[in-house]
Amino acid sequence: MTNPIKKVRDHFWVRSHASEYIDGEMSPDDCHRLEDHRSICPKCKQLLQDLVKTIKQLAGMKVDQPAPDTLADDVIERLNAEGAKSPPP
Numbered sequence: 001m002t003n004p005i006k007k008v009r010d011h012f013w014v015r016s017h018a019s020e021y022i023d024g025e026m027s028p029d030d031c032h033r034l035e036d037h038r039s040i041c042p043k044c045k046q047l048l049q050d051l052v053k054t055i056k057q058l059a060g061m062k063v064d065q066p067a068p069d070t071l072a073d074d075v076i077e078r079l080n081a082e083g084a085k086s087p088p089p
């Protein structure tokens with residue numbers, strides 16, 4: 001059984017902590033919490049997939065300077081903004 005309040009709380013938590021998860025900086029307990037939520041929330045699953053894809057693309061680009069620490073946060077913000085303004089095809 002999924003507690004709907006927990007789901008909403010985890011939803012926002014996952015979105016603000018996705019970069020830590022992708023960077024491998026998340027504790028095992030938190031990883032478990034994120035993966036639990038991802039398994040029941042298609043939106044977070046998609047967000048994490050897009051984030052990993054974008055970061056891999058960026059990692060493949062030749063850059064003169066290392067990516068800033070805020071890179072993943074910037075990507076999440078951009079994905080959220082794009083999701084908000086572009087209608088589905």
Ligand SMILES: [Zn+2]
Pocket residue numbers: 010011012014037041043044
């Ligand atoms: Zn979610």
